[in-house]
Amino acid sequence: MRLLTADHVLPVSSPPIEDGGVLVSEGRILAVGSAADLRQDHPDVPEDRFAGSAILPGFVNCHSHLELTVLRGLLDDLDHDFASWLIRLTQLRAETLSDEDIADSALAGALEGLKAGVTCFGDIGRWGLAGFEALKSTGLRGVLFQETEFSPENATAESDLAALLEKIGTLREAETEKVKVGISPHSPYTVSPALFERLAEASREKGLKVTIHAAESDAEQELLTGRGGFFAKIFEQYGVRWTPPGKRSIEYLSSAGILDTTPLLAHCTKADENEIRLIAESGSKIAHCPKSNAKFGHGVAPLSRFLVSGIEVGLGTDSMVSNNLCDMLEEARFAALAARIASASDRFIQPSEALKLATLGGAEALGLAGETGSLEPGKAADLIAVSLREVSRLPVNDVESALVFASGAGDVEMTMVAGEVLYRDGECPGADADRLRARMNEIGSRLKEAL
Template identity: 30%
Template sequence: MNRKHTIAHSLVALLIGSMVALGLDTARLERQSVDLLIEGGITLTMNAAGQVFSDGLVAIRGDRIVAVGDRRELASRFSAARVIDARGAAVMPGLINGHTHAAMSLFRGIADDLVLQEWLTRYIFPAEAKNVTREFVYWGTLLACWEMIRGGTTTFVDMYYYESSVAKAVAQAGLRAILAETILDLPSPDSRTPQLALQYTERFVAQWRGHPLIIPAIGPHAPYTNSTVTLRRVNRLAERLRIPIVMHVAETETEVRDITRRYGARPIRYLDEIGLLSPRLIAAHVVHVDEREIALLGRHHVGVIHNPQSNMKLASGIAPVPRMIRAGVAVGLGTDGAASNNTLDMFEAMKTTALLHKVATGDPRVLNAHQALALATIGGARALHLEKEIGSLEPGKRADVIVVGLDAPHQIPLYDVESQLVYASRASDVRTVIINGRVVMRDGNLLTLDTAAIRIKANEFRDKVVKSLKAK
């Protein structure tokens, strides 16, 4: 071996060494800086392939997810200001509560075990007429947001009165929501006539349009509480303002009979005839529908929200959810308001959905754990027509992520994470909640709400409600 060769050899070695060093340095310089990493959890993406990473990583910059995958592959590519250690826990998309009346949490348990008509006319309507004010709605919504965040809900759809006050509370809580101002042919707590409610809606939409978390919407209460004239006006306004329509549809057999008698068609067919079926519509309940109506819902890309516990408690019936899913209808889940359920608990909604449709169809394979999770996440996103933004953990989507503990006695041992989340976990197992990139609950502690103040106000309103119902 001559000297020249040796020098050449050394130079090459030096060069390679430098390149390697440079390479490492480059890698370090190119480490993407992100705001938040959620590391080490069993990470359920709920993407189209249903990918689950047993030791996962979710990287978040601003309000978006920038990467999701195996921690061991991805960890070296990111440096983050904050890291959430999710080892031993599940990491998944935030739950989507597709139908509720948030402020009614202040009426939780006011009257149960009653026939719908008695419940409405003897309790709910009088209680609402005497108590529902801007302030009531604001505090009631805060209470609902507290309960929903605590239980892993990151997006909800509301239908109530004074939606500007709802929006104020939701923005403060940091939840994502579609908020629909109720339209009724009867006098409502905030509008004596449907015309005034339509005007309220226009002002409300103008005020909140463009908020990063809030989508203002319009909520015609139901086909049986609004005239055809009102529903057509609602539809024209929604088209002009490009806002969603939230409506109770085909909830009870009484409604189906009533609408059929009045208009000569069952509710979904009637809504089709007057032009209400469209991708703009989010229809809650949809319990009593035949095959033709299911086909109409699919063809018009209507979002359907199933509320199993409310439908059971009010004895409304059992929605044909497996048939709607098979027909390609976009179905999500909801809790309904706390006056009818009586919680805003999406874990209960998932388990009850899976159990109810097994026994209703006689087939235990119907609505398995994965499908129940899908209904509460990506399915709900589709029903809200927000599937490009939320519902799964995928790069480019909004960062709505929850961390769910898996170490409570009712959750051990662990064989299958999807089964454990649907059949064995509770809202109280949720530890950390991130909405739009912001940590709103950390290890069970609410970071956006003054829960002590909410508790005091809730009790004050309760006393007023009790007094108002006693007064004649």
Template identity: 30%
Template sequence: MLLAKGQPRTAQHVRARWVATVEPGHDDVLEDYVISIDQSGSGKILALTKASEFSGKVDLHLQNHLLIPGLINAHTHTPMSLLRGYADDLPLNEWLFQHIFPTEARFVFDAPLEEAEEFVRLGSELACYEMLKTGTTLFNDMYFHGDVTASVARKAGMKAVLTQAGLLYFGDDVRFSGLVESNVKFCSELISSNDVAIRPSLLPHSVYMVPEGKLQEVNAAYNAACAEAHVVIHTHLHETKKEISDVLEQTGKSALQILDGLGMLNKRTVAAHCVYMTDEEIALMAKSGASVAHCPRSNLKLGSGIARVADMLKSGVNVCLGTDGASSNNTLDMMTEMQYASMIAKGVTGDPTVLSAREVLEMATLRGARALGLEAKTGSIKVGKAADLVAVHLGGLETAPIYDPLGQLVYTNSRHVSHVWIDGKCVVQDGTCLTLRSMDLAAMDRLVSKLRDFRKTLPSAT
């Protein structure tokens, strides 16, 4: 029995048929173990004990369940859940510039503050509900009005990495500088608050939307105010061939080279997509310590391509998983993302041994925590870490028989999240979300009706 020092008296003891710790060097799934979860304030894992050696009272017996670390969505846009199915079957540039950006200009960028905040609140609630129901406990977000999303995350009991606004430059220097200033203020206040659930980030959308000169401005402002804190640099990178050719034509450099030259490619960097990377660029990513957030479903749906994940992992790049937004995926289900990541890697390499179920689960948990600077706190089941846990029911006939529970988790579609704990607090119980039981569905219906009407004014609306 592994015990943390100073174990408090109050704990919940959960017995599970299988436990996947995702701890380095521990590839085997533990069978029939009891995990003790602190309930007196820390929300940490207190002990992991063989059931045959446990002498206490079991509070919850999960007889046909696999217990895994909470899933970490390393790249998403939560409020965009309101745009699920809004502009399907389009290439990225047309999707983004002719449909998404005009809609966001109307409902977020240029909308009255109250309307913009309502869009973000309703979309974030929808996203957090879906993520909790599918086992995500922590998400790395990129959007606007981050204070609103942070409030929703706290209500949901979730953890998040975000900032006040994603940075986009549309030629207005004054507006852009105002965005940078509000972001630095938001991050500084969040750092000072010592909030353990919400962490700050720096969000330049991409090099093609924030040119090099503006990136210098952003980097200087953050270094002056937040240099000592682990502020994640979260950006899109090398997502499409067009992005790469446009940046190269305009600057004579790749987006990756620009970030590296500015000192923005380091262990704090989470680069979403990285679909098109040369061997030299992969080597640079590995050397820098930057992480890649692989989003296979979104990349497939937008026809962008598939990242060289197997090559990146072999080269030592920390690759984690993200869903992207529901507007391009169209789901925030990280378990489905694991399945796609593993199967596509096998298909494109012709090697069925790459991205095993164990490896892809690590990408969705521990590697995500590492990317966000939280590896010491979450991402695996270990005594002293946060009890961020997910119980997945594998007892149905549609999953029988079970020889390898990790294979069943990743390669079948017949698994059900029954329980979720975040910092030791149960937020999903028997498949029911306990923290987001009431949402303003009437307000959501009214907003969606407006979105439908606006959608009719866009080109090639389907």
């Protein structure tokens, strides 16, 4: 048993506690309260004091692609054209990177997350095993969503399903208490209607969580509603047999039956009021990725509309190609600021709400709120300490504001998952930072040559 205390403890599910503490035993939270009370009740328990800091639940990054970390910054000159970016990225990933490269890329991403206070990832992997192993070997919690291949034609639905289920079978055998497996039909335009139907069945039968990129861009909405656009040209060019459903993205997913699986929908930047209603009514969730949306110029997702509609929303950094940082405090800050710019008439996103999005909201979005996302007795001890000692953070008039509007990943000083300290004061015990640094540089030069 150990007692962690700090100037501020933020359970997130209840108001912040000044001079608070968290009692941890066997990987779980036993009690949360004032440091003085906890000391008095448990006088023999060793105390770990984080002076001038805040203790809060670990961040839940509910939409990432850890395996793409090594592509950071590589295609930034193509960003104005999302469709060409996606095609170029897929080529580079398939042609230039070996399995070992992908594995190290995912590992680097997982360690970057740990240092930034992420304790749980909702990670999507085309090479699912890489992200899965990275989460397991670093001690993180998460759901690895195995992604489908490019498969928009009905004719291949059976073989597409068989290929996916084979990968899922292998991953499931290696599941742990902390790391689970789900499926990710990539998007409404890369998965056939027949495959969506089969995947909805498989999700129900096997209890697999589902995540889908949805309503992300104008090009996607154009293609699906039959108004042409870039994706339509590509489909034509490659002779893909695919008929536009004549519906908007979320409407289409609803009619394809996949919303019945209450999937986690990534982006939803272009969701209109009817689509938001469909998401809310189906109990589907949203991975809000404000920085990725902005970087591609996709626009500002209607965050306050999502929240007003009662949808469970978490934050995702998306991949390091499209962000380029895994910094959940920056993501929360950007979410609040972008929402305020986009719609001054809607409700202002408060720092407390932004912080909830980055923690409990993500846990809810991943269906893991019973286990993680807030500091409550009985939940796993997934928590972090963030320093507020820098003069530039002071004075701390409002701790939620100090964290969301004045802090960043570099202020995280300790990350604990299930009671185990996985990062402290710049070090992840057991991680070979020098080897990874060399590998990132080496793979990076190879990718540059391949461009």
